Amino acid sequence: MNSRYEALVKIAGPVSRETFDRLLAFEQKFLHWSKSINLAAPSTLPHIWERHILDSSQLVTHVKHADSLVDIGSGGGFPGAILAIMLADRTQVHLVESNRKKASFLNTVLHELGTPAQVHAKRIEDSYDLVGRADVVTARALAPLKLLLELASPWISGGASAYFHKGRDYQQEIAESDTLDSYDLLIHQDLVTKEGVILQLSKKQQPAAPGGE
């Protein structure tokens, strides 16, 4: 075992050798495909493990009990493909990505790794019926919080908890989200960047009507 493995376990909890090997293989395939398609900002390519894979893996401790998870605007697979690899034997993972080349990368590479995720090469707005209900919805670097809540609304209204990676300006995004009153919000420190946060949101329960069952 090496320092990468130790860092992963520290962030995400117990990880099997097979899962670790799959994450290393994903990194290699990501770098290979990045020569021909734009999967991530070029400046981040030398730091994929920390900036993208480790950063995605920190959600595992929050979502490991979910039966179903949808990652929207998955891009090159963060956090969705990493969660699909790490939760392969317990969670049905859907990835929604409208860019056909990126969706093709995700589909091909996850298939090669034997990871049973469903990739939808669709706009999020056109994927609600395809995906169906989910226990968890995730998104990273997709949109400001106000728009994210609109995009994820069908899943959150159906009972999903949302986990959104946000940068250091998250408080401004919270202030600009005028529908936040109807959500319960928890703020977790981002264990990898230390500057950002993970916002956990779920729909507030309506109080039972007086005299109701």
Ligand SMILES: C[S@@+](CC[C@H](N)C(=O)[O-])C[C@H]1O[C@@H](n2cnc3c(N)ncnc32)[C@H](O)[C@@H]1O
């Ligand atoms: C900035 S990238 C972030 C990708 C990834 N989540 C990450 O953190 O590296 C945003 C991705 O969302 C996709 N996207 C944006 N709007 C979308 C929409 N309405 N439906 C589906 N995908 C969308 C884009 O094609 C792009 O790949």
